[in-house]
Structure formats: C-alpha cells, structure tokens
Amino acid sequence: MNTQTINGKNYKSMMISARQTLLDQQEIINSLNVFPVPDGDTGTNMTLTVEAAIKELNKSETENIDELAEAVANGSLMGARGNSGVILSQLFRGFAKSLKTKKEITVKDIAMAMKNASDTAYQAVMKPTEGTILTVARESADAAMMLAEKEENVETFLRLVILKANESLERTPDQLRVLKEAGVVDSGGKGLVAIMEGALKGIFGEKDLALDMNKDKQEKHPYLYEIDPEEIHFGYCTEFIINAKDADVAIFKSKITHHGDSMLVVANEKLMKVHIHTNHPGKVLEEALKIGDLTDIKIDNMRLQHQHKNFKPKGEKATTEDVSSKPYGMISVAMGEGLKSIMEDFCVDVIIEGGQTMNPSTEDFLNAIEKIDAEHIFIMPNNSNIIMAANQAKGISGKSITVIPTKTIPQGISAILAFNPDIKPTENESAMNQAIREVxxxxxxxxxxxxxxxxxxxxxxxxxxxxxxxxxxxxxxxxxxxxxxxxxxxxxxxxxxxxxxxxxxxxxxxxxxxxxxxxxxxxxxxxxxxxxxxxxxxxxxxx
Structure with a gap:
C-alpha cells in the first residue's frame, strides 16, 4: 500500500495502538530501570503518562491532526510521571507544535515533527545525559530527516525509522556505564521504541516488522546493577504542577536550579510541570508557591528507595522466590496523614496507626508482622509506651525480629535512614541505635x-x-x-x-x-x- 499521508483518524489509531504496545511491554521496560535509582517504574510511569494522553485524546471530537496532537501533548503534560514521563510529554509537545495548522502530514512533516520533539525534550532537561530516551529520540529524528529526502511512502519510512531507533537503543549501553555493566539497554529508550512500533501497527496492522533485534536478550534482564547510595547527591525526587498562566519557565528554572539536579521544567499556557532531585523539597515548593497554586505534589526519598530494593550481584540471577521473600522488612508506628506519608516514602512496609492516646496492641503488631515476608523485620514503636507491646509481639511471633527502642517520630525516621540492606541484622541494630542517640x-x-x-x-x-x-x-x-x-x-x-x-x-x-x-x-x-x-x-x- 503506497500511503503518502496520515490524517487525524490515522493518528488517533496510531496513538491508541502505541498505548497498547507500551502496556504490553511495561514489565519488560520496568526490568531495565537501573539508573539513577533502580526503582523499576519507568515502564509504569511512561504507560500512565500515555494513558493520560489517550484520555485527553478521546475527549476530542475533531479529526484534525494538529488538534489531536495538541490534545495528546496537553494530556501527557498533566499526567506525566517520573523523569521518563516528563521527557515523553515534552516529545509529544514538540511533535504537536510542529503540526500546527496541518490537517494531513507527509513523511517530511513527520521527520520535522520528530526533530522538533527531540529539540524540545533536550531543552527541557538541565543536563541531558546520552544513552537515554533523549539519545534514542535524537538519533531517530536525525535518521528520519535523512530518510524523508528519498522515501515518500509512510509505511516504508516508518519501518526504516524504527529500525534506526532500535539500533540507537542497542547502542545505549556503550554510552552509559551502568547500562553496560548491568547488561541492559536504556529503559526510557525501550519505551519510546515500543510507542513507535505500536504507532506503526495502529495503521498498518500486525506484520513481521523485522525489528525484534536480539529479542531474547531484551526480553529478560535478570541482573541489577547496584548503585552506591553515596552517588545520589540529591536525595528527594520532587514533582509537582503549578497552576500558573503564562509563567516564565526560564525565570523559574533560574530560581530553583541551585537546589538540585535532574531538573525538568515544562509548561503550556496554563500549567507548569516541575521535576527536580533536591535535598530541600520545601525550598523548591516555596519558590513555586510564589507564582501559583500547586497540585499533584510527589516527593520520594531516593536513598531509601535504593536501600529497600533487592539487589543482586552482577551475574547472579533474580528468582521469584527472591522477590516474594526479601532480606528485610520494616514496621513503624505513626499518627497523622503527613507522618504516615513520610513513612511510606521511606519504604516502610507496614505503618501501624497510633501514638499518644492510641497505643497499638500486641495483636496489632502481630498482624503487621504477618503481612511481611522477610527474613528479618525491624520495628520502630516511636513511643515509649509502645515498646513493650512491640517486644511482646516479637516474643510470640517466632520470626526474626529486632525492636529498635525509638521513643519519638524523629528517632524513628533517623533509625530508618541509618538502615543499610547490605549489612547483617546485628550491625544494622547497632547503627540504628546509634542514630537515635544522635537526634x-x-x-x-x-x-x-x-x-x-x-x-x-x-x-x-x-x-x-x-x-x-x-x-x-x-x-x-x-x-x-x-x-x-x-x-x-x-x-x-x-x-x-x-x-x-x-x-x-x-x-x-x-x-x-x-x-x-x-x-x-x-x-x-x-x-x-x-x-x-x-x-x-x-x-x-x-x-
């Protein structure tokens, strides 16, 4: 079929198919996520970002491709999650900007839109890192620009572009040390290729795309590369949306840039989406409040996320048993939604609601212990009146448990921060007890x-x-x-x-x-x- 243009109806089919392909490969993409923190959620973040885009797309009754692309851009901006999701939203934004006033597009239009998408995403990142989704987007766009000079058939053009995208993806380990040592390709890049492959299927159907290069190698990546927590200079992954009409992105970026790294600040006429790794989320939020109301605030402690993952030495395979039964678990007591949220961000497995005037019972601790499948469990009572019940539960349970005698919430948080998944329980007990003496x-x-x-x-x-x-x-x-x-x-x-x-x-x-x-x-x-x-x-x- 000699198709030389794509219209709005085609574009909608492409996006819906791209969403499905990304969803199908979500767990594969998650398994590749090893940098900067192995939190295993790139596939999930990208899928949820595209889901938000499709939701906005489905609201649109137009068949004009420029308006549909704008709907995808706006939906992905609102729904962007994580670094990969924000970059993906910027790719959609740049792509849409290039299609203004167009009702149908040719291969040259697609190539220019891909180039604009890549440029927009690079501009949104403070310090672009090669060997990531950015590289795959840029090299795919460069290939598209060259191919558009000699190929007019949309299907042939897209197949060749995706072939080049896969080749770019395969080169990412040569550009990022952690990828090479882990034996995986970049997770964000893999997600972008999945979107491109899905888009192709959306208008040309299921065919042998001849694109599954080294498929066996890509589908299973049982190795995780352990990153030294000391390399995480800024510990809190902070994301939020500012409701600010026509806010100046450059000025706001200059206000917060010294507070961290991995900064992404993107906006449309009404909203500004912010992502930054920082040691002082409060200071960043204060600057944001100066220009508008905040929504969708999300703060994750990356050092604690890192510590609570089940790392495997290079060359040692992870098994289903390893995932279900982990080395360590944690139980903490807290009252107040804010404090409970902080504990959740610190990857505490079970938070028992309680404190002054509402001391948890021994049974409450036993129920919490039963929920955790771990070789050793640490309990932080965070109140002097609760320590005895925790110790009693320890005696009844029969599991390997250490009660850290934390008497306050700050002591509990300090103990959690002192925890190290790579040392013995007795060594952790010593370090955590030392930590509570210093607060x-x-x-x-x-x-x-x-x-x-x-x-x-x-x-x-x-x-x-x-x-x-x-x-x-x-x-x-x-x-x-x-x-x-x-x-x-x-x-x-x-x-x-x-x-x-x-x-x-x-x-x-x-x-x-x-x-x-x-x-x-x-x-x-x-x-x-x-x-x-x-x-x-x-x-x-x-x-």
Missing part, C-alpha cells in the same frame, strides 16, 4: 491541667514545650513557646532542624516559625513538613 526531639502541645514545674506555673490549656521528659517552655503564644523550647534544645554542633506541624497548626504558622529560626540560627538548615499529627502542634527534630 533530639522537641514536642509542643498544651497542658491538660494546672501544674508547676521547675519554677514555672502553668495553667490548664496553656501551650507547653517538652524535651527529654521535661517541660522546657510555656506560654500563650505558640511560636514564642516553640522558639524558647528550641533555644534550650539546640547545640553548636546541630546542623539540621526539622519541624513537623500538626493538624491544629497552619502552614502559615509553621512557615513563620521557620523564618524566625532561619534568622536566628544561620548555620542550621530548617525544614518544614506537614505531619498532621493530633495533640502536638509541632514535633521538632534537631541533629
């Missing part, structure tokens, strides 16, 4: 009755600040009491202050306290997170 906890709440303590006369319902089982400050003003508490806790060697604000505290109050502390303690990093905990206005960590 100080302050809590701000209210008095339930009149009392006197250390010369202070305290009235019922007055705000009080506690640390080390002592009342350190009291008064009627929340942030004044909190500031006095911190003043009595802080030492010259302290470097990080973390403030978790509770359900009865506003973000504005927490930000005001943060501002005061930044002015007073200039050598200390002050971070604020929503804890959502009841009873305590603030939980404060110093280390």
């Amino acid at each position: 100080k906890t302050g809590q701000v709440t209210y008095a339930v009755r009149d009392t006197s303590f250390n010369g202070m006369t305290i009235s019922k319902n007055e705000i009080i600040g506690l640390s080390d089982k002592e009342i350190r400050s009291a008064g009627k003003n929340l942030n004044e009491v909190s500031a006095k508490l911190i003043e009595k806790m802080i030492a010259t060697q302290d470097e990080i202050m973390t403030i978790y604000y509770g359900e009865d505290t506003t973000l504005e109050e927490a930000k005001d306290l943060q501002k005061q502390m930044n002015l007073k303690y200039k050598d200390v990093e002050v971070e604020v997170y929503e804890g959502g905990q009841p009873l305590y206005y603030y939980i404060i960590s110093l280390e």
Whole structure:
C-alpha cells in the first residue's frame, strides 16, 4: 500500500495502538530501570503518562491532526510521571507544535515533527545525559530527516525509522556505564521504541516488522546493577504542577536550579510541570508557591528507595522466590496523614496507626508482622509506651525480629535512614541505635491541667514545650513557646532542624516559625513538613 499521508483518524489509531504496545511491554521496560535509582517504574510511569494522553485524546471530537496532537501533548503534560514521563510529554509537545495548522502530514512533516520533539525534550532537561530516551529520540529524528529526502511512502519510512531507533537503543549501553555493566539497554529508550512500533501497527496492522533485534536478550534482564547510595547527591525526587498562566519557565528554572539536579521544567499556557532531585523539597515548593497554586505534589526519598530494593550481584540471577521473600522488612508506628506519608516514602512496609492516646496492641503488631515476608523485620514503636507491646509481639511471633527502642517520630525516621540492606541484622541494630542517640526531639502541645514545674506555673490549656521528659517552655503564644523550647534544645554542633506541624497548626504558622529560626540560627538548615499529627502542634527534630 503506497500511503503518502496520515490524517487525524490515522493518528488517533496510531496513538491508541502505541498505548497498547507500551502496556504490553511495561514489565519488560520496568526490568531495565537501573539508573539513577533502580526503582523499576519507568515502564509504569511512561504507560500512565500515555494513558493520560489517550484520555485527553478521546475527549476530542475533531479529526484534525494538529488538534489531536495538541490534545495528546496537553494530556501527557498533566499526567506525566517520573523523569521518563516528563521527557515523553515534552516529545509529544514538540511533535504537536510542529503540526500546527496541518490537517494531513507527509513523511517530511513527520521527520520535522520528530526533530522538533527531540529539540524540545533536550531543552527541557538541565543536563541531558546520552544513552537515554533523549539519545534514542535524537538519533531517530536525525535518521528520519535523512530518510524523508528519498522515501515518500509512510509505511516504508516508518519501518526504516524504527529500525534506526532500535539500533540507537542497542547502542545505549556503550554510552552509559551502568547500562553496560548491568547488561541492559536504556529503559526510557525501550519505551519510546515500543510507542513507535505500536504507532506503526495502529495503521498498518500486525506484520513481521523485522525489528525484534536480539529479542531474547531484551526480553529478560535478570541482573541489577547496584548503585552506591553515596552517588545520589540529591536525595528527594520532587514533582509537582503549578497552576500558573503564562509563567516564565526560564525565570523559574533560574530560581530553583541551585537546589538540585535532574531538573525538568515544562509548561503550556496554563500549567507548569516541575521535576527536580533536591535535598530541600520545601525550598523548591516555596519558590513555586510564589507564582501559583500547586497540585499533584510527589516527593520520594531516593536513598531509601535504593536501600529497600533487592539487589543482586552482577551475574547472579533474580528468582521469584527472591522477590516474594526479601532480606528485610520494616514496621513503624505513626499518627497523622503527613507522618504516615513520610513513612511510606521511606519504604516502610507496614505503618501501624497510633501514638499518644492510641497505643497499638500486641495483636496489632502481630498482624503487621504477618503481612511481611522477610527474613528479618525491624520495628520502630516511636513511643515509649509502645515498646513493650512491640517486644511482646516479637516474643510470640517466632520470626526474626529486632525492636529498635525509638521513643519519638524523629528517632524513628533517623533509625530508618541509618538502615543499610547490605549489612547483617546485628550491625544494622547497632547503627540504628546509634542514630537515635544522635537526634533530639522537641514536642509542643498544651497542658491538660494546672501544674508547676521547675519554677514555672502553668495553667490548664496553656501551650507547653517538652524535651527529654521535661517541660522546657510555656506560654500563650505558640511560636514564642516553640522558639524558647528550641533555644534550650539546640547545640553548636546541630546542623539540621526539622519541624513537623500538626493538624491544629497552619502552614502559615509553621512557615513563620521557620523564618524566625532561619534568622536566628544561620548555620542550621530548617525544614518544614506537614505531619498532621493530633495533640502536638509541632514535633521538632534537631541533629
């Protein structure tokens, strides 16, 4: 069939087929994800991004290819997940921009659109890395530009372009050391090729594409390359959308670029999608709030994601048994949606809801233990009144369990951060216990009755600040009491202050306290997170 143009109806069929092919290969793509953190979700992120694009495409009643491509671009921008998803959305955006006012497109139009797509994606990345989806997109576009000069038939043209895309994909291990050592091709590049192959099938049907180069090699990649956590310089993968009309991307990028790396900032006329790896998500979000409201905020601790994966030495195959029964599991106690979310980001397996006034029972711990299939389980009670129940569950269970005697949420978080999946349980126990000795906890709440303590006369319902089982400050003003508490806790060697604000505290109050502390303690990093905990206005960590 000598097809020389593609119309809107063809384009829609191509995108729907591309979605299906990507979905079919999702797990293969996930298995290739080894850089920068082996979180195994590139296929999932790309699939969900395309799903969002298709959802927007299906809303459109037009048959104009430029409008359909714009719908795909807008849908993918809103639904973009992870680094790969954001880059993919930029490829769609660049492709759509090149098709403005076009009702049908030729091979030359496709080639120019692919070139514009690649250029747009490269511009969106602060420090483009070769050997990734970007390389496959660029080399495919370059091949398309050359092929379009001598080939007019769309089917032949697309087959040749996809052949070149596969060749580019096969070269990615020569460009990225971790890919070569792991024996895999780039996961994002593989996803892009899957989209291209699916698009071809969408208008020309299932045929022997002669594109399954080294198929056996690509379909199963049982090796994972372990990345040294020390190489992860910026620990929090931070993503969000800013509702900002006609915001200046360049200015915003300049405001946050010094806060991290792997930055992607992309926008249309109404929204700005942001992705950055940073050690200070709060500071990035503060800059974003200056230009608009935020939605779809997602913050992942990449170091903890790395630690909780089941790594295999190079050359040792992973098995189904290895996946279902892992070396370590974790249980933590927390109350408040913010604190529970933080624990989830730290890859805690089971979070038991509880704390002050709601201490989990031994049965609660036993139920949590039964949910985890691991060789050894660590439990963080995070409250002195809960440690005994945790130890009792340990005695009954019969599983290999260590209870780390954490008495506060900050101690629990410090213990989790000290965990190392590559050392023995006894070594982990020692490291985690050392970590909880190095963190100080302050809590701000209210008095339930009149009392006197250390010369202070305290009235019922007055705000009080506690640390080390002592009342350190009291008064009627929340942030004044909190500031006095911190003043009595802080030492010259302290470097990080973390403030978790509770359900009865506003973000504005927490930000005001943060501002005061930044002015007073200039050598200390002050971070604020929503804890959502009841009873305590603030939980404060110093280390």
